[in-house]
Amino acid sequence: MLAFHHHVFVCTNRKPDDDGCCAARGSEQVLEKFRAGIRARNLQGDVHVTACGSLGTCGHGPNMVVYPDGTWYSGVTVNDIDEIIEQHLVAGKVVERLAWLDTDLLRQTIADNRAKSQSRKQAEPSSSK
Numbered sequence: 001m002l003a004f005h006h007h008v009f010v011c012t013n014r015k016p017d018d019d020g021c022c023a024a025r026g027s028e029q030v031l032e033k034f035r036a037g038i039r040a041r042n043l044q045g046d047v048h049v050t051a052c053g054s055l056g057t058c059g060h061g062p063n064m065v066v067y068p069d070g071t072w073y074s075g076v077t078v079n080d081i082d083e084i085i086e087q088h089l090v091a092g093k094v095v096e097r098l099a100w101l102d103t104d105l106l107r108q109t110i111a112d113n114r115a116k117s118q119s120r121k122q123a124e125p126s127s128s129k
Contacts, residue, residue, distance in 0.1 A: 002068065004048040006089050010034060011063045013054040020059040026077065027062035033078045034064075037085045047089055056110035057100075072100040 010031040012033035014023035031051055038047050053062045066084075071094050073084065080098060087093050100106040 005046040006048070007057070007067045008034065008049045008089075009065045010049065011053065011055045011057075011069070012051045013058075013059060015058075016027065020061075021054075022058075022061035022063055025061045030062045030064070030076055030081065031076050033081045034085070037081050038114060041090075041098065043085075043117040045086075054113075056113050057106070058113045060109070072106055073098045074100060 010027060011022040012027045012031055013021050015021040027075070028051075031049070035049050038044060038049060039129065055072070057063045057074050062074075063092045064073045064076055066088060067071070071088065073095065076084070076098055079097070084098070086094050087095050117121060
């Protein structure tokens with residue numbers, strides 16, 4: 001049995017000097033509006049909302065994932081929250097205009113971002129001298 005019908009993860013990752021990260025694109029406001037929308041509809045027993053680190057779709061954010069169905073959303077703004085709650089979480093229909101419908105493209109985007117991140121880390125000067 002599931003503890004919640006839905007568990008929503010909202011990326012609030014913050015990267016130094018990176019305007020492509022979710023926090024720089026307003027994800028903390030998205031998170032707060034999402035939590036307020038869940039409270040306003042008295043859905044706290046059905047929907048759990050969690051802030052999380054990078055989901056790997058940097059540059060497309062704010063990003064979020066809804067489980068247990070595993071729907072990934074990108075480019076979410078505070079203006080989209082009511083629609084996601086009503087259409088997806090209440091009515092069970094994915095908000096297609098914000099969703100990653102092509103899972104191969106989603107996986108490739110995550111792999112590309114992971115490679116960029118690893119490359120940046122390798123290029124940083126070592127602090128262990």
